[in-house]
Amino acid sequence: MAVSVDLSKALDKAFEDKSLKEILDASPAALAGVTDATAEKLQEALGIKTIRELGSNKFFAVAGVLVALEGKTD
Template sequence: MAVSIELGKKLDKDYEGKSLKEILDAPPSALAGLTEKHDELLAGMGIKTVKDLGSNKYFALAGVLVALSNHTD
């Protein structure tokens, strides 16, 4: 099944139109707002790709906590 998603301004211009695999394999600076300096800092944490960033347990936990905070009274 084909899935289409518009990421708009969420990606660096060099990665607009790339496949999902290419984006996941790209350095974090493929995401709009992150730079090569961020790549260096994140690499120190073992994060070298967008996939690494998205699957990092600490970033994942932070995302879950933020999502939960949107559903509390």
């Protein structure tokens, strides 16, 4: 099944027409609003060099789950 997603607002212009693999292998600076300086800090502090690593980082994953659970617990 083919899936189409518009990521134009989520990515820097240079990455809008790239494949998913190219985007995941790119620096977090390829995300709209993430600067090269911020990407460098992610690498220095957490060893995150790619969008794939950012998305699969255990700290960010736990934070995402906690936000998703907000308001859904007793």
